[in-house]
Amino acid sequence: EAQVTQNPRYLITVTGKKLTVTCSQNMNHEYMSWYRQDPGLGLRQIYYSMNVEVTDKGDVPEGYKVSRKEKRNFPLILESPSPNQTSLYFCASRTVRVGGANVLTFGAGSRLTVL
Amino acid sequence: EDQVTQSPEALRLQEGESSSLNCSYTVSGLRGLFWYRQDPGKGPEFLFTLYSAGEEKEKERLKATLTKKESFLHITAPKPEDSATYLCAVLGGNQFYFGTGTSLTVIP
Numbered sequence: 264e265a266q267v268t269q270n271p272r273y274l275i276t277v278t279g280k281k282l283t284v285t286c287s288q289n290m291n292h293e294y295m296s297w298y299r300q301d302p303g304l305g306l307r308q309i310y311y312s313m314n315v316e317v318t319d320k321g322d323v324p325e326g327y328k329v330s331r332k333e334k335r336n337f338p339l340i341l342e343s344p345s346p347n348q349t350s351l352y353f354c355a356s357r358t359v360r361v362g363g364a365n366v367l368t369f370g371a372g373s374r375l376t377v378l
Numbered sequence: 379e380d381q382v383t384q385s386p387e388a389l390r391l392q393e394g395e396s397s398s399l400n401c402s403y404t405v406s407g408l409r410g411l412f413w414y415r416q417d418p419g420k421g422p423e424f425l426f427t428l429y430s431a432g433e434e435k436e437k438e439r440l441k442a443t444l445t446k447k448e449s450f451l452h453i454t455a456p457k458p459e460d461s462a463t464y465l466c467a468v469l470g471g472n473q474f475y476f477g478t479g480t481s482l483t484v485i486p
Binding site for chain 1: 409410412414419420421422423424427465467469472473474476477478479
């Protein structure tokens with residue numbers, strides 16, 4: 264089944280304790296992206312990657328890091344989490360090949376609480 | 379400024395009461411307009427893509443249409459299981475721009 268898999272799905276942590284949210288896709292998509300979703304603000308892009316070893320900032324990159332060492336994986340790293348990073352996080356991927364459908368496929372989400 | 383605006387923010391309908399959701403956009407270099415359904419605590423699920431003005435797509439009780447500056451998602455004779463948040467997204471260049479969604483509640 265074509266899918267984007269995120270882990271963990273739920274996480275409660277404390278301020279300053281580094282954490283990583285993993286994201287993996289099995290569709291051979293070039294493009295991967297991280298979003299956060301907050302009430303009233305909708306989906307906001309954190310970082311995106313057009314291909315392996317290529318990453319760019321989205322609208323709200325402060326406090327986050329990413330890496331794209333393999334095509335299928337795009338982990339999101341919070342080096343020193345703060346309470347304002349409490350949110351629902353989504354990883355998504357799509358093809359960028361000419362003629363491709365451009366449809367973003369989303370993971371099931373990771374709910375993060377920083378105390 | 380590139381942006382996507384959805385209205386209304388929330389909509390309550392009686393079962394069987396048809397209505398429309400609106401998505402207006404000011405995004406240059408439109409490469410597609412996308413509708414997604416999102417259930418609470420879950421990832422957005424793809425519904426439709428529209429590429430050019432005049433295009434229409436249908437799926438069960440849902441029909442999406444596109445004009446030059448807005449899209450409508452028409453819901454005909456909705457059922458309680460259609461209750462969800464409906465998101466509109468526009469692809470401009472390589473960037474997706476999302477609206478904040480319309481929360482639809484269908485009352486039995």
